[in-house]
Amino acid sequence: MINVLLFADLQEAVGSEEVNVEAEGLSVSELRTKLKASYDLTNLDNAMTAVNEEYSDEDTMLKSGDTVAFIPPVSGG
Template sequence: MMINILLFANLAQQAETEKVSIEVNSALSVKEVRTLLQQKVGKLTGIENALLAVNEEYVELTGQVKDGDTVAFIPPVSGG
């Protein structure tokens, strides 16, 4: 199954991409997605401070991710 990952601001800059897809065998937690992501694109400094969203809703690190979901790693925001 496929998980879509979105990166923004300094995380996208470090990864040199805003979108990453990972193939996994079973449902997993956001925390596990975070680990797999960095195995794929390399260590992302500051990702542990990112807010987490699945399908555009904030979730906890333990939030579950299933086939087709979009996981976003949201660096501390600075709008306004």
């Protein structure tokens, strides 16, 4: 299982700050696609991704026990 952390509007859309997903052997890109389909997260494409507290790219492969954070862009003034 992969622990997925969500922030800001992503968290609001899912209704939880974290979800567990069966995604071992998937890339970050494939996990993103799976989450978009499962939770209708159309704005997930704009989020930065961190795997185990380190920023990652879309090709990073995931293994059981990983924690993936999707961090949406922040704006304000």
